[in-house]
Amino acid sequence: MNNAQIEIQLIAVIVAAACAIPGVFLVLRRMALLSDAISHAILLGIVLAFFVVQDLTSPFLIIAAAATGLLTVYLVEMLNRSKLVREDAAIGLVFPVLFSIGVILISRFAGDVHLDIDAVLLGELAFAPFSRFEIAGTDLGPRALWLMGGILIINLTLIIVFFKELKLVSFDPGLASALGVSPVAIHYLLMSQVSVTAVGAFDAVGSVLVVALMIAPPATAYLLTDSLPRMIVYSVLIGMAGALSGYWVAHSLDVSIAGCMAGMSGVLFAVAFALAPRRGLLAQALRRRRQKWEFAIAMLVIHLFTHEDLPEAESECRVDHLTEHLAWSESFARQVVERTVDSDSAVLEGPLLRLTDSGRAMAREAIVSWAPQG
Amino acid sequence: MSLFEVLQSLISDYTIRTVALGSATLGIVSGALGAFAVLRRQSLLGDAISHTALPGVALAFLLTGSRLPLTLMIGAGIAGWIGTLAVMAIVRRSRIKQDSALGMVLAVFFGIGLVLMTYVQRTPDAGKAGLDKFLFGQASTLMTRDVWTMGSIAGVALIVLFLFWKEFKLLAFDQEFGTSMGFPMRIIDILLTTLLVAAIIVGLQTVGVVLMSAMVVAPAAAARQWTDRLGLMVVLSALFGALAGVSGAVLSSLTDRLPTGPTIVLCISAVVLLSFLFAPNRGLVYNWLHGFRKRRNLAMDSVLLDLLELADQHGSRRHPHSPDALRSMSGNPLAVDKTLAELHQLGWVVRTEPGLWRLTAEGELQANRRLQELEVTR
The missing domain is CATH 1.10.3470.10 (ABC transporter involved in vitamin B12 uptake, BtuC)
Known part of the structure; x- marks a missing residue:
């Protein structure tokens, strides 16, 4: 220079x-x-x-x-x-x-x-x-x-x-x-x-x-x-x-x-x-992706939570029922179930999903936080 | 050169005729589409588009080696369009506001354009390639072929504007309502912006990238003063644009060392100034006169009512009073003498002896009418 x-x-x-x-x-x-x-x-x-x-x-x-x-x-x-x-x-x-x-x-x-x-x-x-x-x-x-x-x-x-x-x-x-x-x-x-x-x-x-x-x-x-x-x-x-x-x-x-x-x-x-x-765009996209799964898992645990221990639990808490009840595609439902089980929020017992204690806590929390305020 | 000779050369002189036709075309199309930009508070989008067109012009030349206006215009159009989409994307996907996005895209693209221009100037066969005239425009280089190109692009743009008139109107005035009616407002937005890009590239060769934005804003701002109707505003705006375009371009090609773009800008700015001053309902002079008349009527009313009040107090309508008494009642004592003179002219008051005034029969009628009006509004 x-x-x-x-x-x-x-x-x-x-x-x-x-x-x-x-x-x-x-x-x-x-x-x-x-x-x-x-x-x-x-x-x-x-x-x-x-x-x-x-x-x-x-x-x-x-x-x-x-x-x-x-x-x-x-x-x-x-x-x-x-x-x-x-x-x-x-x-x-x-x-x-x-x-x-x-x-x-x-x-x-x-x-x-x-x-x-x-x-x-x-x-x-x-x-x-x-x-x-x-x-x-x-x-x-x-x-x-x-x-x-x-x-x-x-x-x-x-x-x-x-x-x-x-x-x-x-x-x-x-x-x-x-x-x-x-x-x-x-x-x-x-x-x-x-x-x-x-x-x-x-x-x-x-x-x-x-x-x-x-x-x-x-x-x-x-x-x-x-x-x-x-x-x-x-x-x-x-x-x-x-x-x-x-x-x-x-x-x-x-x-x-x-x-x-x-x-x-x-x-x-x-x-x-x-x-x-x-x-950034990348961070926005990643955040949106993460939120999508978080939301889906929350939906699933809330669904299980509202039906567990009730007479209809046998039919409602089946994995293959999710496509109908939550309007999810089959592959999406399978992935959500996998992620939910991975996060120890639920366990799979044959065709049935059962909430764990942590899953139940999560559902309660989600219901409270999403409930309309006041 | 006399006005008549200029008019004559408009018809007979080839260069002048071409220049006039070209600049009329650009004035019409930028005026018409500018009306929408101004109404949508996007006046400065034109500034951004015209600056972002520069790298497009340079790239088009670098890639094709052609100096054909059509090629350069297509390059300019693509670049301007990309620039606009970049602005939209930045505003939609980050917290950067419209003004920063516009300013940044404008300056950065222009910078890249300059880099490409300096690069072009070094290529062996380019010389200056006539690209620099895109900065400030040069009407005298317009040829019949260019006018045809400009006219075709302008024609297509105006036809599309006409076909989608209703949708664009909706976009300009109530976008949310349009969305709720099921119109694809985003697509309509992009279409209108595309037309604006087209309007701007039509003018680039004549006005130049730096000042083309004025041809988008100014005719519309002037037209806005004269009317509240969209259709009329678009027509007037196109008319103003054409008027300024032709006079500026002809002036600049007849005068030595008078760059076209700035001359056109000064012409259209004169139109804007006249509109700001003299347009009915909105113009400054109109408002001033209106206010003046209002103040005068108010002063006359108050003196009339004061005289009536005084007459009532004295139990006789015929009893005259001095201006001093009126002054002491008036909110604006200095104007009393003048107002009395004006009322006298109308035949509503009369001077009975030097320095004393009373109402005439007509004046009493008028005063009572004012009184009734006041009571009604109360």
């Missing part, structure tokens, strides 16, 4: 971590698509600020772009409040307008500068090390590294300082305002974070892939844990893993790094979606 490669990976990892932190709250608050809107709309802010200051590295660009991000959020809310359209349509109306104006301005007036449309949409991480941060002629490393590092630190600080408020507003906005925490203030705090992060990440990964880095790792983490602090940590780690693996896939195929980072975050999500303990 040469120096540039290390720098690119560092930037990728830091971008991913910085994006994942506000992303957690976007996912929890069901506002994921606002990140899509913001990341598109900030283009207009960048372009307008660029026309004024004529310098792509000016911090003024970041301020203007973040302001456009907040403007987007405000416009969406205003439209939503006017009741003319619902929130989803409001988002879908606002950001295309701002983005379109930005794109038209670029192609009309700024065609020759570095600000071209491809870079806006796709970013180019591979070029990030070329733009250096220098003080008094000393090279301190890539500019993007400093910028995103700063944003990451700000995001971390804000999350730690306002953790309680963010948590409260995300899970119970009503209680939050009753306790004197303004949901609106916290909302705009979070949206400012999303805007600033999106602007910073814009250069490196482009406007669409910011969305992938903000949403996919938190969504993946959401499948793995129920604790908010853990979800934040997992999101950051998953984002970093996606960034690093994405970099190496891109390196070996010689394709877009940002695209691969997004792709790998998708792959990580797919793995969690399929295999997550408790919530």
